[in-house]
Amino acid sequence: MSELADLVQQIEPHPKKVSDYVAKHARRGDPADVLATMDRYATEERFLMNLGPDKGALVQELFDRLPADARILELGAYCGYSAVLFASKLGPEGRLVSLEVGEESVEAARANVEFAGLADRVEILLGDSGESIPTLTGPFDMVFLDHWKDLYERDLLAIEANGLLKPGSLVVADNVGESFNPTEYLEYVRTCGHYDSEHRESTLEYHTLPDAVEISVYRPSEGA
Numbered sequence: 001m002s003e004l005a006d007l008v009q010q011i012e013p014h015p016k017k018v019s020d021y022v023a024k025h026a027r028r029g030d031p032a033d034v035l036a037t038m039d040r041y042a043t044e045e046r047f048l049m050n051l052g053p054d055k056g057a058l059v060q061e062l063f064d065r066l067p068a069d070a071r072i073l074e075l076g077a078y079c080g081y082s083a084v085l086f087a088s089k090l091g092p093e094g095r096l097v098s099l100e101v102g103e104e105s106v107e108a109a110r111a112n113v114e115f116a117g118l119a120d121r122v123e124i125l126l127g128d129s130g131e132s133i134p135t136l137t138g139p140f141d142m143v144f145l146d147h148w149k150d151l152y153e154r155d156l157l158a159i160e161a162n163g164l165l166k167p168g169s170l171v172v173a174d175n176v177g178e179s180f181n182p183t184e185y186l187e188y189v190r191t192c193g194h195y196d197s198e199h200r201e202s203t204l205e206y207h208t209l210p211d212a213v214e215i216s217v218y219r220p221s222e223g224a
C-alpha cells in the first residue's frame with residue numbers, strides 16, 4: 001500500500017502543465033495524439049490520475065454498447081483525458097457533460113478538448129458535483145464516476161433522484177479496487193436492487209497495482 005501512498009502524494013494539482021504540454025507536443029485536431037501525448041506526460045513527467053491506456057479495451061467495450069448520439073455524464077474531468085477519449089468515440093450528435101470542482105482543471109480540460117477538436121460535443125462545468133447535478137437535464141446513456149471516491153455513492157443517489165438515468169443506462173465507476181476502499185458505493189450498487197452490477201479487475205493507470213472498475217446497468221423496474 002505504501003507504493004500507492006507514494007503515488008498519491010505525487011498527485012498535486014498541475015493540470016495547466018498538462019495542457020501546456022499537449023499544446024506544445026500534440027497534433028491539433030487529433031484526439032488520439034492528444035491522448036498519446038497525455039500518456040507520455042504521465043509516464044515521463046509525472047503520474048496523473050487519468051483513465052490511462054490499460055483500460056482502453058474496456059472503454060471500447062462500453063462504447064460498443066452505446067449509440068453514436070449517446071449522452072454521457074462524467075464526474076471529475078481533471079485534465080480532460082477521459083473527456084477527449086469518450087468524445088472522440090461519439091458521433092457528431094453525441095454529447096458529454098463533465099463536472100469538475102477544480103478551476104485550473106476545468107481550464108486545462110477545456111483547453112485539451114478544444115485542442116483535440118471536440119469542443120462542439122463537450123461541456124465542462126465548474127462546481128461541486130452535488131450542486132451541479134440538480135441543474136442537469138437527463139437522461140444520460142452513461143455516467144462515468146471518476147472524481148472523489150467518497151462522493152460516488154452520494155452523487156449516484158443524487159443522479160437517480162434527479163431523474164438523470166433511464167433503463168439500461170450504464171453507470172461506470174473507475175478506481176474501485178481494494179486500494180481505494182469504496183465499500184459503501186459497491187455495496188449500494190450491488191444490493192439496492194436498481195442495478196445489474198459487474199466488477200472488472202484492471203490495473204491502476206500507468207501502473208501494475210491492482211484496481212477495478214464497476215459497471216452497473218440501471219434496471220429500475222427489477223428493483224423494489
Ligand code: CA
Nearest residue numbers: 050051146174
Ligand atoms: Ca481514474
